[in-house]
Amino acid sequence: MMHCLLDTEEMAEADRGAIAGGVPGIALMEAAGAACADAAVDLMAQTPGGRRVLVACGPGNNGGDGFVAARLLAERGYAVTLAFLGDAARLAGDAAIAAARWTGALVPLEQADPAASGDRAYDVVVDALFGAGLTRDVSGVPAAFLERLAASGLPVVAVDVPSGLDGNTGRVRGTACPAAITVTFARRKPGHLLQPGRALCGRLRLVDIGIPDAVIESLAPNTFANEEPLWRAAFPHPGIDAHKYSRGHALVLSGPADATGAARLVARGALRIGAGAVTIGSPTDALAVNAAQLTAIMLRPCDDADDLAGLLEDPRITALALGPGLGRERARALVEAAAGAAHARTRALVLDADALTAFAGEHAALARLLAGVERVVATPHAGEFAKLLSDCPEAREAPSKLAAARAGAAALGIVLVDKGPDTVIAAPDGRAAINTTGTPYLATAGSGDVLAGFCAGLLAQSMPVFEAACAAVNLHGRAGARVGPGLIAEDLPEALPGVLGEVLDPASG
Ligand SMILES: NC(=O)C1=CN([C@@H]2O[C@H](COP(=O)(O)OP(=O)(O)OC[C@H]3O[C@@H](n4cnc5c(N)ncnc54)[C@H](O)[C@@H]3O)[C@@H](O)[C@H]2O)[C@@H](O)CC1
Ligand SMILES: Nc1ncnc2c1ncn2[C@@H]1O[C@H](COP(=O)(O)OP(=O)(O)O)[C@@H](O)[C@H]1O
Ligand SMILES: [K+]
Known part of the structure; x- marks a missing residue:
């Protein structure tokens, strides 16, 4: 059932179902952040000597994934700058746990310039501002950041979705920066396949973060990527005794x-x-x-x-x-x-x-x-x-x-x-x-x-x-x-x- 898609409400339910079934939320977040760190490493491998990463974290769990990615990248020896949107004291739940595991500095997002003085200050940027929790159009500080990021032309890893992309509709709310790689979790979302979302996502990487298939199946999703598993078993084949009218x-x-x-x-x-x-x-x-x-x-x-x-x-x-x-x-x-x-x-x-x-x-x-x-x-x-x-x-x-x-x-x-x-x-x-x-x-x-x-x-x-x-x-x-x-x-x-x-x-x- 990898061809089924989950909307943001179904995805949140899947997260809750997995957690209720005994998978700790922070374990899901660690897996998600690790996959994003891997994607950043893959992009840096394309830049000779690439080792400078900017991770932009928002105030929710999408930001939590970013904190994990930042920590893992730093542990692997990369030079990581973490830019944060909001008030760290208000982080809650798994995101607060992930943030506490990050021991480096927090740069206010408004001060983060992906292309300082027109020069490349970073080799890769991880966009972990907003994911499934986007509730309104992006404006102000995060919008200005995403516009600077888009103008920089730096390769971007989007966490779950490019921030500003609505995962349910594929539409941009306010602004969004195109990604080179988008890493999403458990199942793709409609916004990854609907335009303009599909184009903004770049290469889409779907990763298993430990949500059991049974949890997803229990949601009986009825939205799909139109791939062979959806129709192959129903595809007609002529029998050995076929004649032209038996084929319609x-x-x-x-x-x-x-x-x-x-x-x-x-x-x-x-x-x-x-x-x-x-x-x-x-x-x-x-x-x-x-x-x-x-x-x-x-x-x-x-x-x-x-x-x-x-x-x-x-x-x-x-x-x-x-x-x-x-x-x-x-x-x-x-x-x-x-x-x-x-x-x-x-x-x-x-x-x-x-x-x-x-x-x-x-x-x-x-x-x-x-x-x-x-x-x-x-x-x-x-x-x-x-x-x-x-x-x-x-x-x-x-x-x-x-x-x-x-x-x-x-x-x-x-x-x-x-x-x-x-x-x-x-x-x-x-x-x-x-x-x-x-x-x-x-x-x-x-x-x-x-x-x-x-x-x-x-x-x-x-x-x-x-x-x-x-x-x-x-x-x-x-x-x-x-x-x-x-x-x-x-x-x-x-x-x-x-x-x-x-x-x-x-x-x-
Ligand atoms: N345990 C879990 O639930 C897991 C969640 N995951 C991550 O969590 C994300 C969803 O997390 P959340 O539900 O916390 O949502 P987000 O982190 O996407 O965003 C919610 C936060 O952003 C703020 N916000 C929303 N729209 C805004 C706007 N336009 N301007 C400024 N602020 C805005 C909200 O007030 C809230 O603080 C997923 O996309 C995924 O990256 C993954 O870590 C997997 C596990
Ligand atoms: N930019 C595009 N990318 C992919 N498929 C496209 C694009 N534009 C059109 N198509 C596909 O081409 C077909 C065009 O159909 P239609 O508009 O009815 O053309 P016509 O009436 O000339 O046959 C549709 O299947 C549509 O999905
Ligand atoms: K994001």
Whole structure:
């Protein structure tokens, strides 16, 4: 369960649970501080002769970790300066114990200058001002310090989070200084994976400080990093007696003659990820242009809602993807037809692009339509998300992308893939995952269409809906990273066999 994430409240509960179970709080703090000291040593190893460390400690337990790190670094022979924010007499609990074990001087934080006279006064700085206990925006003395630190360009070890980063939301409260390494404890927090937090953290180092797994499992966390353990067991594999229809049949709806490319990208994605058969339903005027560019993918005429209802009489069509290139009006009619068609309850639906903006500001109408469909995934980018859920205050005013996606999924009663550099996949039952794969080269026209196809192809093979959406997003990111610079959307389905080989059969990678 290393792929589960803990929010700050859950983490505090885990700390309390471990302590109640007999692990002394100071032992957790000693382990945390030791890991931070190790990270500082690793960074100094990259600076020839590096031996000067500034440790900036705040007034809570994050500062306590800093006191431990400072002591251990001094014991290892490094020249340590400890800058402290606040009144040492008010330190309490484990932090007070850790501070008492530090026998060196305390420099007031306002006097600590990471780059005195423009010269490098230190080789590494440990940022232990605030962690999970950040309760308000950083301002005044600590804000000025963090700004000086950022301007110094010195390598920083952030303890738990870069101070000022909200571990639950990934947002900066006031100010924060980017870290080279962030050391966090027991499990990652959502703010380590959500932007801009992810970028601020630098390399993330997760360390075991002695909180038993059973304590964490007892919290039943329902937020995850979107990594293979989340969905691998549910990933479909063809049996020895497979035939094409046993691997599912995905239908993808095409736009008119001047907007057919999106559907072909969706279809190609669905086929590559393992749907046994894929058909494009195309307006009559676009049949020729589609036909000219399709081989393994089949083609059927589909002009309007009636045509779609006719196609969907076929129970072998196990997934339907629609939206890209359809135009809003046609998309809306087709979504309505799909929701009311034969076998609608068990046929999976993937809605993207125009199928979502067709319901802008009317999310409740879409939710009602889809109430009887068991497996639905919607894949909005940020603009589509904002339009579709503009009438849902819980999503609109949510404190984070994670909370917004959860609220949207609950309001719509479907799995929502809130795309971007930190794609969040949320289910109406409260589960949510933050994606960890990908590359900015995915920001290219049509790459979202391929993702919709990956979702449809997995759903066509009967994969459970949340796991299917998570797998599709993870693999899409991997395919993008594998191609890298020069990526165009057409490359993504073609990169998939190599990615699948690596993920599903690591020995062959
Ligand atoms: N025994 C434990 O509970 C453990 C805690 N750990 C560390 O403890 C941290 C959490 O400790 P705390 O809950 O004490 O919280 P923090 O140390 O993150 O911060 C709390 C303190 O900062 C002050 N503060 C919050 N926001 C401020 C702002 N914007 N400006 C100025 N002051 C502000 C609060 O008044 C409080 O004094 C974790 O991030 C982790 O580093 C680890 O040592 C593992 C064990
Ligand atoms: N900066 C980025 N880093 C990583 N992934 C990105 C980035 N920008 C976009 N993506 C991904 O690329 C895809 C783009 O989808 P979308 O915006 O719908 O594009 P299109 O409509 O052109 O297909 C999504 O899967 C998204 O998560
Ligand atoms: K910190």
